[in-house]
Amino acid sequence: MSKKVLLGMSGGVDSTVSAMFLKEEGYEVEGLYMKLHSNPGYHEIHEARARKAADFLGIKLHVIDLQEIFNEKVFKPFVDTYAKGKTPNPCALCNRSLKFGEMLKFAYKIGADFVATGHYIKTDGKYFYEADDDTKDQSYFLFYVNKEILPRLLFPLGDRKKSEIKELAASINGLATFASQRESSEICFVETTYTDLLQDYVEVDKVGEVLDTSGKVVGEHKGYMHYTIGKRRGFSVNGAHDPHYVVSINPDKNQIIVGKKEDLACNSVVLNNLNLYSDEKSFDTTVKLRYRTKAIPCHVDIIDDKAHVTLKESVFGVAVGQAAVFYDGNKLLGGGWIEDN
Numbered sequence: 410m411s412k413k414v415l416l417g418m419s420g421g422v423d424s425t426v427s428a429m430f431l432k433e434e435g436y437e438v439e440g441l442y443m444k445l446h447s448n449p450g451y452h453e454i455h456e457a458r459a460r461k462a463a464d465f466l467g468i469k470l471h472v473i474d475l476q477e478i479f480n481e482k483v484f485k486p487f488v489d490t491y492a493k494g495k496t497p498n499p500c501a502l503c504n505r506s507l508k509f510g511e512m513l514k515f516a517y518k519i520g521a522d523f524v525a526t527g528h529y530i531k532t533d534g535k536y537f538y539e540a541d542d543d544t545k546d547q548s549y550f551l552f553y554v555n556k557e558i559l560p561r562l563l564f565p566l567g568d569r570k571k572s573e574i575k576e577l578a579a580s581i582n583g584l585a586t587f588a589s590q591r592e593s594s595e596i597c598f599v600e601t602t603y604t605d606l607l608q609d610y611v612e613v614d615k616v617g618e619v620l621d622t623s624g625k626v627v628g629e630h631k632g633y634m635h636y637t638i639g640k641r642r643g644f645s646v647n648g649a650h651d652p653h654y655v656v657s658i659n660p661d662k663n664q665i666i667v668g669k670k671e672d673l674a675c676n677s678v679v680l681n682n683l684n685l686y687s688d689e690k691s692f693d694t695t696v697k698l699r700y701r702t703k704a705i706p707c708h709v710d711i712i713d714d715k716a717h718v719t720l721k722e723s724v725f726g727v728a729v730g731q732a733a734v735f736y737d738g739n740k741l742l743g744g745g746w747i748e749d750n
């Protein structure tokens with residue numbers, strides 16, 4: 410009897426082609442469209458696309474409304490983190506709680522053995538690995554997924570190239586429109602800018618003081634939530650000729666502190682809320698402190714549920730609240746969340 414898999418279908422080209430591959434491999438495939446955020450008009454369009462794909466491929470499509478859980482687990486923390494002057498990572502939270510949390514629960518309900526998505530990542534059931542297409546690799550955003558569930562996950566695109574997926578869809582009558590659709594935005598619920606979205610929940614545009622690293626007021630900014638660590642535009646520094654960067658943010662006083670590039674240099678970070686795939690407590694590895702940055706060699710000591718990471722090269726502009734993810738070559742060892750120094 411063929412194995413049953415529940416595939417997350419977003420109506421995009423990646424999950425649509427994933428469905429095709431899974432069917433070709435002999436799986437019995439059912440699709441799931443999850444209503445996650447509550448942006449007006451979004452689900453009508455995307456659910457219709459998922460349905461069109463499912464109909465074309467002859468797959469049953471389930472639809473579930475997870476807006477309340479999404480709001481609690483992803484959206485509220487997103488707003489709160491910016492309000493605290495930190496930089497959130499909503500996709501990592503969504504992957505843990507929704508895409509590989511709620512979706513797995515739904516898979517059990519319908520008797521599916523596996524959950525699949527169109528993410529560009531690989532797994533051997535024990536660890537995650539970077540995708541072969543390094544321009545699309547999404548492993549950074551999956552570092553927070555529970556390790557117990559890895560044996561149940563399938564990623565049909567992990568060893569493919571995005572260009573190949575688009576070409577394939579374009580060559581199939583009935584799927585060509587999926588190949589030419591606009592790519593989804595980096596964060597699915599942010600349609601324009603994150604500050605536009607935050608406006609409805611918190612006071613974003615509240616002019617405040619810019620301080621230098623000695624505490625002197627040197628200029629003005631648009632409201633601290635407009636800035637992340639390392640940003641060098643959008644605020645004034647009286648009489649400055651060389652570039653200034655945001656070095657830290659004080660949300661209580663609505664102040665940003667700016668300095669020279671060297672003031673951004675960081676040689677160690679502490680991580681909380683760890684999610685590790687290996688049991689080692691003291692090890693040398695590499696770490697990514699942001700998406701699409703190079704992995705930096707480091708030493709890690711796990712002490713009392715925190716990771717103390719000593720970087721072997723200085724990093725300029727480490728944002729509190731972001732994910733730090735450990736990689737041994739292309740194998741993901743897990744990671745944690747960067748806390749205040």
Ligand SMILES: Nc1ncnc2c1ncn2[C@@H]1O[C@H](COP(=O)(O)OP(=O)(O)OP(=O)(O)O)[C@@H](O)[C@H]1O
Nearest residue numbers: 417418419421422423424441442443526527528593
């Ligand atoms: N609303 C949703 N419902 C069900 N599954 C989803 C949903 N959003 C994303 N997914 C799953 O997560 C995968 C990765 O999502 P992401 O938003 O990063 O994708 P993408 O590269 O735009 O993929 P796609 O082309 O399939 O939309 C998708 O391929 C799909 O399998």
